[in-house]
Amino acid sequence: xxxxxxxxxxxxxxxxxxxxxxxxxxxxxxxxxxxxxxxxxxxxxxxxxxxxxxxxxxxxxxxxxxxxxxxxxxxxxxxxxxxxxxxxxxxxxxxxxxxxxxxxxxxxxxxxxxxxxxxxxxxxxxxxxxxxxxxxxxxxxxxxxxxxxxxxxxxxxxxxxxxxxxxxxxxxxxxxxxxxxxxxxxxxxxxxxxxxxxxxxxxxxxxxxxxxxxxxxxxxxxxxxxxxxxxxxxxxxxxxxxxxxxxxxxxxxxxxxxxxxxxxxxxxxxxxxxxxxxxxxxxxxxxxxxx
Amino acid sequence: xxxxxxxxxxxxxxxxxxxxxxxxxxxxxxxxxxxxxxxxxxxxxxxxxxxxxxxxxxxxxxxxxxxxxxxxxxxxxxxxxxxxxxxxxxxxxxxxxxxxxxxxxxxxxxxxxxxxxxxxxxxxxxxxxxxxxxxxxxxxxxxxxxxxxxxxxxxxxxxxxxxxxxxxxxxxxxxxxxxxxxxxxxxxxxxxxxxxxxxxxxxxxxxxxxxxxxxxxxxxxxxxxxxxxxxxxxxxxxxxxxxxxxxxxxxxxxxxxxxxxxxxxxxxxxxxxxxxxxxxxxxxxxxxxxxxxxxxxxxxxxxxxxxxxxxxxxxxxxxxx
Numbered sequence: 001x002x003x004x005x006x007x008x009x010x011x012x013x014x015x016x017x018x019x020x021x022x023x024x025x026x027x028x029x030x031x032x033x034x035x036x037x038x039x040x041x042x043x044x045x046x047x048x049x050x051x052x053x054x055x056x057x058x059x060x061x062x063x064x065x066x067x068x069x070x071x072x073x074x075x076x077x078x079x080x081x082x083x084x085x086x087x088x089x090x091x092x093x094x095x096x097x098x099x100x101x102x103x104x105x106x107x108x109x110x111x112x113x114x115x116x117x118x119x120x121x122x123x124x125x126x127x128x129x130x131x132x133x134x135x136x137x138x139x140x141x142x143x144x145x146x147x148x149x150x151x152x153x154x155x156x157x158x159x160x161x162x163x164x165x166x167x168x169x170x171x172x173x174x175x176x177x178x179x180x181x182x183x184x185x186x187x188x189x190x191x192x193x194x195x196x197x198x199x200x201x202x203x204x205x206x207x208x209x210x211x212x213x214x215x216x217x218x219x220x221x222x223x224x225x226x227x228x229x230x231x232x233x234x235x236x237x238x239x240x241x242x243x244x245x246x247x248x249x250x251x252x253x254x255x256x257x258x259x260x261x262x263x264x265x266x267x268x269x270x271x272x273x274x275x276x277x278x279x280x281x282x283x284x285x286x287x288x289x290x291x
Numbered sequence: 292x293x294x295x296x297x298x299x300x301x302x303x304x305x306x307x308x309x310x311x312x313x314x315x316x317x318x319x320x321x322x323x324x325x326x327x328x329x330x331x332x333x334x335x336x337x338x339x340x341x342x343x344x345x346x347x348x349x350x351x352x353x354x355x356x357x358x359x360x361x362x363x364x365x366x367x368x369x370x371x372x373x374x375x376x377x378x379x380x381x382x383x384x385x386x387x388x389x390x391x392x393x394x395x396x397x398x399x400x401x402x403x404x405x406x407x408x409x410x411x412x413x414x415x416x417x418x419x420x421x422x423x424x425x426x427x428x429x430x431x432x433x434x435x436x437x438x439x440x441x442x443x444x445x446x447x448x449x450x451x452x453x454x455x456x457x458x459x460x461x462x463x464x465x466x467x468x469x470x471x472x473x474x475x476x477x478x479x480x481x482x483x484x485x486x487x488x489x490x491x492x493x494x495x496x497x498x499x500x501x502x503x504x505x506x507x508x509x510x511x512x513x514x515x516x517x518x519x520x521x522x523x524x525x526x527x528x529x530x531x532x533x534x535x536x537x538x539x540x541x542x543x544x545x546x547x548x549x550x551x552x553x554x555x556x557x558x559x560x561x562x563x564x565x566x567x568x569x570x571x572x573x574x575x576x577x578x579x580x581x582x583x584x585x586x587x588x589x590x591x592x593x594x595x596x597x598x599x600x601x602x603x604x605x606x607x608x609x610x611x612x
Contacts, residue, residue: 040400087580093587097344100403101536104348105579108533112572223529227411234404265419272408279405280393 007138012260013253014136018145018214020252021152022048025207026229027236027244028159029200035176035239036196042103043083044204045226046110051076051205052217053114056123065128073205080201084194107226114219122216125209148210155206156245159199163241172196176239224268228255231275237288246286300462307454311447320446322562324518327450327457328511329554333538334464334547335507340536341545342468342476343497344483345395345402349410350535353505355417355527356383357512359430362522363423366432373436376513383509384502391501395494402501410532417524429523436517449518456514460507465547467503476500480545530572537575540582543592552591 026044033041055072059065087106091098128147133140163169174182175192183189207225208217215221228251236247251271259267278285311320336350347353360379364370370378386409394405417424424430435444436452443452467473478486479493487493516522534557542553561571578590586593 091584097346098583098587101583102580105576109576112576269412269415272411275408283397
């Protein structure tokens with residue numbers, strides 16, 4: 001009997017970590033833009049949806065998964081750059097209220113356009129390498145779960161290396177710490193802001209493509225994923241990359257355990273319950289500095 | 292000035308009273324009833340956005356709290372509808388207070404985030420708590436509101452009830468903006484730091500306005516439940532919260548009459564243009580983005596400002612302001 005419970009918990013952990021890895025990628029996207037601009041980009045989830053659906057469409061035209069992955073990520077990155085250029089840079093009144101409404105509007109617009117383009121049906125993307133489950137003790141794990149965890153880990157490590165080791169990454173961090181000082185030493189702050197949108201769009205798109213073989217791609221998948229990624233970012237500490245990863249994984253596991261052990265109907269409420277608790281008890285998040 | 296304003300209110304009330312005489316079509320009356328309900332919601336959100344500079348992305352949830360409290364208490368437990376309405380108000384105010392106290396201590400985005408999370412949780416509760424809410428298929432059999440010997444069950448009678456309430460809410464809000472409290476609100480709107488240095492407790496003021504707007508939303512929700520005699524979760528999702536924000540944005544920030552206009556235009560448009568339905572989401576998104584990028588004070592207000600600016604410039608001989 002205890003081994004059965006152990007097996008079930010292990011199974012929940014696996015699916016929780018897989019979803020959590022996607023939340024972590026989205027949370028990092030929120031953090032990168034927040035650091036560069038102090039904007040919460042409510043359209044982040046739509047980049048995830050567009051990543052998944054673009055990859056699916058590209059794959060239908062040219063059935064190669066690596067090409068679909070790269071092509072879709074590239075397209076969505078361009079869209080992220082465009083979003084910053086067209087919707088946020090021209091804004092003169094930079095109050096939080098205005099910026100929130102613009103990114104919320106962007107999210108709704110992208111979702112609506114996706115519905116017109118792809119319709120309301122859900123699309124399938126084949127798993128990267130087969131669908132034969134592997135056995136891990138009493139639990140099973142799909143190859144796609146491993147792909148999600150592996151690629152997400154690689155992306156996080158790559159991102160960290162970019163911020164720590166490259167000149168551009170260091171310049172972006174400088175802008176996050178002190179935009180005025182960064183501009184004084186000759187860092188093109190505007191470029192860095194634009195780059196932050198491109199980067200987080202790319203991360204979101206990658207997350208969407210990774211999860212598409214497990215959950216299908218639908219025009220309205222972005223809203224929930226975006227909001228959960230956002231909850232993960234707040235849980236970990238907005239703007240902290242380690243916090244984003246930790247927040248994403250914790251949230252994924254908490255959600256999966258709660259839906260398995262308590263009630264699956266309230267599954268989606270877990271993330272927002274955690275969000276409210278964090279805002280009330282520790283608004284700077286687990287690893288965030290004081291706000 | 293005062294006379295002109297009284298005339299404006301009197302004229303508006305007269306138009307409202309005369310409208311059903313020439314227009315006794317149940318469909319139009321129902322449409323007007325929904326405009327009234329939306330106006331109550333939008334005025335509250337407008338006070339919050341326009342004066343406190345805060346945004347609620349979960350206002351549909353307070354609307355739903357009112358609607359479901361009225362619905363459940365009257366349909367399931369047979370409570371007097373007016374008592375149920377008051378219970379809804381109390382619950383909405385309590386919830387707004389609980390969210391507002393911690394969220395408004397922090398500047399910037401926190402109320403937006405907290406209300407967003409709250410909105411999603413409330414929506415999920417409406418769907419999941421089948422025993423109380425009837426689940427996704429909704430709750431039916433909600434009785435009409437009534438006074439002794441008079442039941443509000445036809446569109447015409449509901450029109451009288453809803454627009455009396457709407458007119459009352461509009462007048463109350465206009466009075467609020469003109470009061471001592473309203474002056475503090477305007478100071479807050481112009482500069483939070485300046486308002487604080489004048490001794491205005493800005494955090495408490497923001498909380499008050501937030502709770503106030505939740506009360507309006509709950510009232511609108513109760514009226515909605517007794518108008519349709521049926522409630523279902525889909526009326527209270529995030530998209531509806533975003534529609535309400537769009538109505539405020541179209542009507543203009545910090546504008547009582549703009550709220551009426553925004554609610555009116557965005558309630559009528561989807562009904563007038565059937566094609567609008569497919570493009571509804573796209574249009575709402577586009578309106579939000581374009582208006583806020585170019586006219587952050589809202590569409591009508593922004594256009595008026597532009598016109599005044601042009602006008603002023605011409606009169607003062609081309610000196611730019």
